[in-house]
Amino acid sequence: MNPLVPLERLGRAVLLALAAIGRITRFALGAASHILRPPFYPREFGHALMNVGWLSLPVVGLTAIFTGGALALQIYAGGARFNAEAVVPQIVAIGMVRELGPVLVGLMIAARVTSSIAAEIATMKVTEQIDALVTLSTHPMKYLVAPRVFAALIVVPLLVGIGDIIGIAGGYGVGVQNLGFNAAAYLKNTVDFLEPLDVISSLVKGAVFGVIAALMGCYYGMNSGRGAQGVGRATKGSVEAAAVMILAANFVLTGVFFSV
């Protein structure tokens, strides 16, 4: 085998990755410019707010409450190994607000919203509805992409905030009911331990993850292939990309906010 072949393959993979990053960046910049410039579509924006925000509340709430409860149990069990059971409220709070709240809400949004956006837009593309929009003098980026991305930017931080509170409440419920913590002391420890930066980082992460989730749904939908297979691939690809990008962005943002 030619010794240059692996190098050639590596080079091709790097070029493909760079091209994909370029296309996504261009798409994101296009979406941002359409968010800022009229015409605006308030009705579409309202629908997107409902879909991304309100309708995601049940899944976000359930995910957060179970995670908060499980976290309390784990910290209690782990802390017991070195007599540190008392830190449950503090670690649940910091764990939920800094990491688990934003990441789990982001991943839930990727699963629920990214997939639905990608499937909807891809189906519109396959059935020529996007061509129809253009012939009706309506820019698809403005009508389909901008409202969804803007709605996610606004509403996902709210969802993260709600998820954080519900997660802490889950931990509180387990701590007080199962682990014998004093209710008032648990709440006081939680509130005292959290700092404004913890909450700010959580909300900023929510905004970034929301934009990633909506953008990936729109990008893969708008660039889907033909037929049912094209829609399926777009949906799968959008969720994979959104999930990986959310986790990568989480790592970067955690470094930005909390690096020592």
Added chain:
Amino acid sequence: MIAMRGVHKAFGANRVLQGVDLEVGKGTSMVIIGGSGTGKSVALKCILGLIRPDAGRILVDGKDAGSGDRDAFLARFGMLFQGGALFDSLPVWQNVSFRLLRGSLKRPLEEARAVAVDKLRRVGLKAEVADLFPAELSGGMQKRVGLARAIAAEPEIIFFDEPTSGLDPIMSGVINDLIREIVVEMGATAMTITHDMRSVRAIADNVALLHGGIIKWTGPVAEMDDSGDPYLDQFIHGRADGPIEAVR
């Protein structure tokens, strides 16, 4: 009014259009026929700017189709898509009045709804249909709604992409008659692509056969049967033998 001059378009190695030359006169009805995958839809989409040609020029009223105010350009067109391309999330009347509910042609809600109901009536649908969603309609009704949407803003030029595909012969006849009536009534320029020879005879003033990426024959519909062109003869008689290769 519409002129395509040496239009080329390839998708990778697949050279779909290889120098299409076609003229469509103002107020006339041109039907483009040709086998599946010969680029008929691509030609229409190139005129509308949905697909950018690789080479050649497209002129509308002597002006380059790709230059000037895009909204004003598109406001002159209406299009009936093959599958209807109705927006699932909107009720029928908002589909029909889509252009009148936003952008430069925006009108008050009540007026836009009244126009929609009027256009629905024009294509033979009752006012009750206005509040249904596209998924609640049959294929024929969806075509009619698509037709109503295409004519809602009174365009000067209307494109019909396979207007009778997927319909039974009776409904096909109804749609063909509707298209002919509406085009004549509005004095619009029409371009239709179809395989359906009944549609050709019902709708066309002129016919063009697209094959091998170029226009093989074009002329008045009355001359189609005596053209002497072997490609056109084979196509209109649906023969497997002839210069057009039939994949079996």
